[in-house]
Structures are given as C-alpha cells and as structure tokens.
Amino acid sequence: MKKYSKILIVAIALGSIWIIGCSDDGDPTNPTNPQPNAIIPELSIAAATAVETDAGGKMDFEVTTNRSDFSKEVTFQYATKGLTAEPSKDFTTTSGQGTIAVGSNSFTISIDILNDDDREIEELLEVTISDAKDATIKTATNIGSITDNDMSQLGDEDGYNTPTSYYGYSQIWNEDFDGGSVDEERYNFELGDGCPNICGWGNDELQNYTNEERNVKLADGRMTITATQEDVFSFNSARLTTKDKVEFQYGRIDVRAKLPKGQGLWPAIWMLGTNIDEVGWPACGEIDIMELVGHKANQVVGTAHWGEPGQPSTFRSSTYTQSKDFSEDFHVFTLIWELNKMTWYVDETKFHTIKRSDIDAQWRFNQPFFFIFNVAVGGRYPGNPDETTTFPQTMDIDYVRVFQPN
Numbered sequence: 001m002k003k004y005s006k007i008l009i010v011a012i013a014l015g016s017i018w019i020i021g022c023s024d025d026g027d028p029t030n031p032t033n034p035q036p037n038a039i040i041p042e043l044s045i046a047a048a049t050a051v052e053t054d055a056g057g058k059m060d061f062e063v064t065t066n067r068s069d070f071s072k073e074v075t076f077q078y079a080t081k082g083l084t085a086e087p088s089k090d091f092t093t094t095s096g097q098g099t100i101a102v103g104s105n106s107f108t109i110s111i112d113i114l115n116d117d118d119r120e121i122e123e124l125l126e127v128t129i130s131d132a133k134d135a136t137i138k139t140a141t142n143i144g145s146i147t148d149n150d151m152s153q154l155g156d157e158d159g160y161n162t163p164t165s166y167y168g169y170s171q172i173w174n175e176d177f178d179g180g181s182v183d184e185e186r187y188n189f190e191l192g193d194g195c196p197n198i199c200g201w202g203n204d205e206l207q208n209y210t211n212e213e214r215n216v217k218l219a220d221g222r223m224t225i226t227a228t229q230e231d232v233f234s235f236n237s238a239r240l241t242t243k244d245k246v247e248f249q250y251g252r253i254d255v256r257a258k259l260p261k262g263q264g265l266w267p268a269i270w271m272l273g274t275n276i277d278e279v280g281w282p283a284c285g286e287i288d289i290m291e292l293v294g295h296k297a298n299q300v301v302g303t304a305h306w307g308e309p310g311q312p313s314t315f316r317s318s319t320y321t322q323s324k325d326f327s328e329d330f331h332v333f334t335l336i337w338e339l340n341k342m343t344w345y346v347d348e349t350k351f352h353t354i355k356r357s358d359i360d361a362q363w364r365f366n367q368p369f370f371f372i373f374n375v376a377v378g379g380r381y382p383g384n385p386d387e388t389t390t391f392p393q394t395m396d397i398d399y400v401r402v403f404q405p406n
C-alpha cells in the first residue's frame, strides 16, 4: 500500500508540472482554451437614457468588450423590447447585427425615440444582445429610460387626471367609489381615539374616528372623509384600512384626491406592511404615498419609515411644493413600488426615490402592504387647530388604482 501511494503522489506531482508547463505555451489568461491567438472577449451592454424632444430623440446603448487585444472580428445580434415604453409610440422597434472590428472595443446601438404629447413618467425599454460570434456575453440585457418633455398641465377642469391603463401594465385593483356606501368587503373602519392601546393614535392626535356619514360618505363617485368640530377641543373624522381585505406587493399606485387645509389638519394616504401584528411598527414598514399638514397646504410629503420593533422609526422623505393649495383641485399621487426601489410622483412629476442600497438590511418593503386613508386632527406632526382653522374640512378621493407590470 505504501509503495502505491508514493507512486501515485509522484504521478500527480509530475502531472501538475506538465499542466503548468503546457499552459505556459498558450494564453495565460484563458486557461480553458490554451491556443495562441484565440482570445475571446466578453461583451456587455450598458444602460442608457434619453429625453423625449419635439423632434424625437436618440437613445444610444453602448456594447463594449472587456479587452481589445482579440484578433478576430466580433459579431452579435440585438433587439429592443418595450417595458413601459410603447413600441411605435414612444420608440421605434429596432433589431440588427452589431460588429466590433479588430482594434476596436465598442459598438453603439442607436434607438429612435418618438415624440408624443402625453405627459408621462419615465418610460422604460430594454435591449438584449445574443448570438455572439467569437465572443462571450457577460451582460446580455440592459434598460433604457426615456425622460418625458410634456410638462403641460393635463386633466379635467377639476384637476389633474391619469389614464385608466398603461402600456406594459395590467390593472390589478380599481376603486372608483361608485357605490352608495363604503364597501366593507374592501374596507375596515378604525374607530375611536386609539385608547386604551395608543391614545391619540401615537401622535397625541385629537380626533375621534367614526363611521358616521357626516365623517365618511360616498357620493358622485368619490369618497369624502370629513373632519368635523364637535366642541372646543373635540373633533371627529374617519380612518379606513384595507387590512386583511386588499393587500398586495409592488405596482404603480395612482390616487386622485383633493385635500383639506388649515392649521391642525393632517390628511394621509398611506400603507403598512401586512405583518404589523407579528413584528410591530415600524418593523413592518410604512409607505406614506401622500401626507400634508394643513398650515402648509401647498406642500405634500412622501416618506418611507422602517426600523426595529418598538423603537422610533428611521425614515426618508421628500416634499413637493406647488404654487396653489392642494385643496383647490384634484391631484394624482403616484407611487411606483418595485423590488428594492420606490419612487413618488405628484401629477407624474417625480419628487422622491428610495432604494434598498440607500438603507441596506433595514429594507422592509419587499412584502405585501395594505392601504390606510384618514384625516387626523392635531397632534405632534401638524400641531393643534387654532382660531384660523375652519371646520368641516374634507379629503375627497376620486379613485385608487393599482397596476402591475406584465
């Protein structure tokens, strides 16, 4: 046994020397193909951006090799695909063959961007490369983003409006508030002043929530939440959730609403993680699609909250300011909620983005959430109403629509 072992070890050692010696004759960076002059480059396609212009525009995707010392011309095929950008409306469908000559290291795929008159959020297409000859493909697909140039205020006479469908998306939920009363198949009323659990709903708020028609009603295709003053420091209002009834993960959410104003008013259209009962707040995550404090009636805030159970939340927010108060006409508050990323818009103008890489392990937003619609009165965030505040104050919600990418 001992003799055989020694022979085997010597054989292995000799073999190793032979392999090392042999590879010295070929390409040291390409040990799987040790032939001289057979350097195989790697191809990658980079992301691209373009701006829609009245004359159209161009979007250039660069395909590059990882090295330029190859000795045989490289070819590959490429093709476009619309994601949320619509072929023939937003860009021209394009395909063909790319060639990278010896001595070069890149090829530009140029896509025609088309003009339209629609006000839009950024639209996405992708380009994929395939069938590479004398090259391998490292990054086969990348995304192009078109920034819109149509900033005119569209919509109805009562304010901004958005389409009922988008290219590349399917509508998964629509609430037009067309019924005669709140649909309790979809909504829960949260009642009272928060006591005995968290009196003042955690922010020392003053309102008592009811399900009475004077505080929440459906009429003319809208849901109206009304904050009323009952006594000097007594206010009623309403708060509805879709917990255990309408819960979903990811999508484009459009909420069209007109908001109250005045010191002490605090309307909100927001979401909580469906695991709130298991992990508590803020570990469940909170997404505030829209909040407004009534003494700054021309500003809305978009925020994401997260953190450890029972601790104060960590959050990131941005403010969108316009010249007119949000009580004057309807606006559409949009959240684009994706894996590891969320983006907020007012009337399709972007004002806030947060990515998982911004906050790393604390990301709580890759799980289902439910909606909350309420108008709070007083408390730590807006401060309490004063002699300038008039009641009743209303939040009118025209629709809530959820779309998911196809």
Ligand SMILES: [Ca+2]
Pocket: 052, 089, 090, 114, 115, 116, 118, 120, 123
């Ligand atoms: Ca377009």
Ligand SMILES: [Ca+2]
Pocket: 052, 115, 116, 117, 118, 119, 120, 148, 149, 150
């Ligand atoms: Ca456009």
Ligand SMILES: [Ca+2]
Pocket: 175, 176, 177, 178, 220, 221, 222, 397, 398, 399
């Ligand atoms: Ca409606």
